[in-house]
Amino acid sequence: MDAIDRLGEFGRQLGGRRALVVSDSGVIAAGHTQRGIESLGRAGIASTVFEDFHENPSSADVDRGVACAAEFAPNLLIGLGGGSSMDCAKGINFVQTNGGSIHDYWGVGRAAKPMLPMIAVPTTAGTGSEAQSFALISDAKTHAKMACGDKKAACRIALLDPRLTMTQPRRLTALTGIDALAHALETYVTKRRTPISQVFSREAWRLLAGNLARVLQAPDDLEARSAMQLGACYAGLAIENSMLGATHALANPLTAEYGLVHGQAIGLMLPHVIRYNGRQFEELYLQLVQSTSELAGYPKLADGVEGLARFVEELVEKCELSMPLTDCGAAEDHIPRLAADAAKQWTGTFNPRPVSETELAELYRLAF
Ligand SMILES: [Fe+2]
Numbered sequence: 001m002d003a004i005d006r007l008g009e010f011g012r013q014l015g016g017r018r019a020l021v022v023s024d025s026g027v028i029a030a031g032h033t034q035r036g037i038e039s040l041g042r043a044g045i046a047s048t049v050f051e052d053f054h055e056n057p058s059s060a061d062v063d064r065g066v067a068c069a070a071e072f073a074p075n076l077l078i079g080l081g082g083g084s085s086m087d088c089a090k091g092i093n094f095v096q097t098n099g100g101s102i103h104d105y106w107g108v109g110r111a112a113k114p115m116l117p118m119i120a121v122p123t124t125a126g127t128g129s130e131a132q133s134f135a136l137i138s139d140a141k142t143h144a145k146m147a148c149g150d151k152k153a154a155c156r157i158a159l160l161d162p163r164l165t166m167t168q169p170r171r172l173t174a175l176t177g178i179d180a181l182a183h184a185l186e187t188y189v190t191k192r193r194t195p196i197s198q199v200f201s202r203e204a205w206r207l208l209a210g211n212l213a214r215v216l217q218a219p220d221d222l223e224a225r226s227a228m229q230l231g232a233c234y235a236g237l238a239i240e241n242s243m244l245g246a247t248h249a250l251a252n253p254l255t256a257e258y259g260l261v262h263g264q265a266i267g268l269m270l271p272h273v274i275r276y277n278g279r280q281f282e283e284l285y286l287q288l289v290q291s292t293s294e295l296a297g298y299p300k301l302a303d304g305v306e307g308l309a310r311f312v313e314e315l316v317e318k319c320e321l322s323m324p325l326t327d328c329g330a331a332e333d334h335i336p337r338l339a340a341d342a343a344k345q346w347t348g349t350f351n352p353r354p355v356s357e358t359e360l361a362e363l364y365r366l367a368f
Contacts, residue, residue: 008043126176128236175263207231249348
């Protein structure tokens with residue numbers, strides 16, 4: 001029996017009788033959703049699937065999901081898929097239980113009433129959404145990314161089954177893997193870091209940095225897949241406690257302007273941010289490097305922060321995600337506009353070294 005086959009058992013533990021399963025079409029086609037539904041059925045839980053939403057779900061997607069929930073009246077929510085499925089399920093939970101529209105929950109702790117229990121079943125090793133109380137939903141009209149957070153929106157159970165990640169295309173493994181690695185590295189150094197969040201970040205770093213190249217080479221390596229999935233979840237727990245940094249602030253405008261996929265935008269900016277932060281916070285990065293420097297396949301302490309930045313650059317290359325920013329349609333004269341947008345990103349405020357428009361512009365320039 002794989003972990004996915006225990007979904008019904010966990011649903012029962014939460015008192016589930018009727019489950020709304022939020023899954024995207026790719027995950028449904030891979031057969032994962034059906035296995036979850038069968039397990040729910042064996043446990044006597046009725047279910048229906050909501051799949052009418054997009055990647056990076058919007059407020060309109062959430063509205064359609066809420067209409068589906070109003071008809072089915074679930075008492076349990078299941079986000080079975082990548083970050084989009086889990087975020088969409090959380091978004092539906094806010095509006096279904098507390099009314100209004102998802103815009104009302106932009107920010108932290110805006111839901112007054114109790115929310116439905118939710119189980120997350122990630123099929124990628126990436127966002128770590130299964131370990132967070134935030135739903136990232138974009139406004140259907142302005143495309144502004146709204147981070148809607150409330151402790152009540154956190155998943156009660158994260159069901160990790162590494163076999164579900166094996167059907168991902170190589171590119172998705174690469175994109176989500178680099179994103180998860182960035183979560184480990186960014187959370188370790190943020191202004192909000194705590195000894196607890198750093199434990200999660202350090203363990204995420206060990207698991208992700210040591211296994212990303214391995215899963216690219218051997219996609220069926222279950223041990224490496226397990227490490228990636230657990231690492232991504234730990235990195236998600238670190239985000240929940242310490243937020244993110246400048247890499248995410250720089251990546252978001254690249255996605256908004258040029259449609260660059262999140263993981264690639266992250267991979268292009270992360271090494272530059274490590275070098276930038278490293279000039280003032282060398283000690284922090286070296287602590288992280290030291291935690292694995294005796295192990296084969298990790299950067300060596302003697303190579304310092306530059307060794308870490310190069311290690312990340314090489315991984316991005318192995319992932320086939322490295323390219324100059326001009327390749328996605330960016331031009332150097334767009335830099336002021338991009339930097340102005342990056343300066344408005346919430347995540348940048350948690351970066352250990354301050355980043356104003358001037359520094360953000362400089363960091364973009366390095367990626368051309
Ligand atoms: Fe990310």
